[in-house]
Amino acid sequence: MSKLASGQAIIQEFESWSKKKYAEDGDPIGLQVGSLNKKINKVMTALDVLPNVVDEAIREGVDLIIAHHPILYRPLKKINLDTEQGKMIETLIKNNITVYAAHTNLDVAPGGVNDMLADALSLKNTKVLVETFQNKYKKIAIFVPATHEVDVREALSNAGAGYIGDYSDCTFSSNGTGRFRPTEGTTPYIGETGELEAVPEVKIESVFPEDLQSKVIRAITKAHPYEEVAYDIYPLENESEKLGLGRIGHLENDMTLEEFASFVKDKLGASGIRIVGDLQSTVKKVAVLGGDGNKFIHAARFSGADVFVSGDIYYHVAHDAMMEGLQIIDAGHNIEKIMIEGVQKKLQSFMQDKHYDTEIIPSRVITDPFQFR
Incomplete structure (x- = not known):
């Protein structure tokens, strides 16, 4: 079935x-x-x-x-x-x-349209072209008996916590003693009702994007053996993940603008392309943005790109780009x-x-x- x-x-x-x-x-x-x-x-x-x-x-x-x-x-x-x-x-x-x-x-999502375009063009060391969203981070500290440390750490990672840059499963653990007294009506995993209990525990710390908070809490609650899970959550002032439209990156090998235009046409499956610039100039750094690129030529220029790959470029916008020394490949909106x-x-x-x-x-x-x- x-x-x-x-x-x-x-x-x-x-x-x-x-x-x-x-x-x-x-x-x-x-x-x-x-x-x-x-x-x-x-x-x-x-x-x-x-x-x-x-x-x-x-x-x-x-x-x-x-x-x-x-x-x-x-x-x-x-x-x-x-x-x-x-x-x-x-x-x-x-x-x-x-x-x-x-x-x-x-368009904005990591691995979304703009990353797909950048990957298709084999761009290296890519960054966001125009920042539109900043994902703030928080830190969670969980207190767990040492017997369940691995389970809780794995639950954290599976819920999306512990990513720092290109590193995953980032946590820190420190040992200590947890003390608690189960009151009447509880069913403690460790200890007896009414008796003060001291248990070897591990404090696990990790960071997570704030929008994953509920998912992270559900994950650790499910993996934790205690009825009442002890944890702290702190807002962080660290510079957080920045997302946005378009990508900027470098070609693995330099090309002329004419060579790169043919490369774009082939890799993005464009029926036809329009080119603004000197066909024999060297292209090293590329900005790419799916869809209508007219509002973003200045961002592409300020990023230091040799060429801006996008679609739907207006006639007078192309003139503006020429005067600013920015070359353009208009491969059409359909490259998305x-x-x-x-x-x-x-x-x-x-x-x-x-x-x-x-x-x-x-x-x-x-x-x-x-x-x-």
């Missing part, structure tokens, strides 16, 4: 990675059409939700579409079934297909299609870990509106 994941379970796992709070203000992310309160046999990942994508979902027996671009980007005043959008929404509802959108939160297989792999891993039989498939329909000759 197959074990299917619910829509809620799938989205809960997805949002533990592509968190809603990463999204830009006003970005209409989340549930767009339908319901998540159902079992999901098949999920399709897609860049856009268009009539041909909906037709594909119907043919494939899809229950849930997870898309990058919201179909309800602007508030609807009415759903007119005589319009193409209205007909599409009607078709989705009649076929019980749910649509969920992850837009700028997926890289998320289709990226999100598919992420969700497949979740299904395997949880032993779900829900299938994850990528959309194969071309949604780029532009053709090149």
Whole structure:
């Protein structure tokens, strides 16, 4: 008998990675059409939700579409079934297909769209181009009998605590003596009711992002042997993780702008590209940002990038970039299609870990509106 994941379970796992709070203000992310309160046999990942994508979902027996671009980007005043959008929404509802959108939160998320683009271009030592979100950290100190130290440390790490830069499972332990007196009505793991007890205990300390606090507490409570778990949580003033849009990094080997443009076209599967700059100039440092890059040319310039890879660059913005000495490769908005297989792999891993039989498939329909000759 197959074990299917619910829509809620799938989205809960997805949002533990592509968190809603990463999204830009006003970005209409989340549930767009339908319901998540159902079992999901098949999920399709897609860049856009268009009539041909909906037709594909119907043919494939899809229950849930997870898309990058919201179909309800602007508030609807009415759903007119005589319009193409209205007909599409009607078709989705009649076929019980749910649509969920992850837009700028997926751009910002570590391992999200912009990291996928940077990885595809083999950029090294990447950093965030434009900081939009700062994740504050806290420290937890847990007091546990020495017999359960390993269990609690593992629970901490599995809950997402203990990450410092590129290091995981970071904890500190110190030995001491825990004292307590179980009162009437308790069922102590160690000791007798009414008697003062002294137990060799270990104090385990670790750091975690504040948004994981409830998950961390649940994990240590489950792993800890005591009825009442003793722990302290402190806010930290340490510089915390900074997330944002775009990435900046270095090429492994220098290229001319002309060579790099061909490399971009090939690696990002662009139908065509537009280039601003001297084709024989040397490219070493690259800024990349999925989607509309017009607002970010100054950030790319100030980052020291030799070239900015993005999409939808306006004519006069290209002039501004030229005057500032910034070269541009406009590979089109559609390069964000890289998320289709990226999100598919992420969700497949979740299904395997949880032993779900829900299938994850990528959309194969071309949604780029532009053709090149």
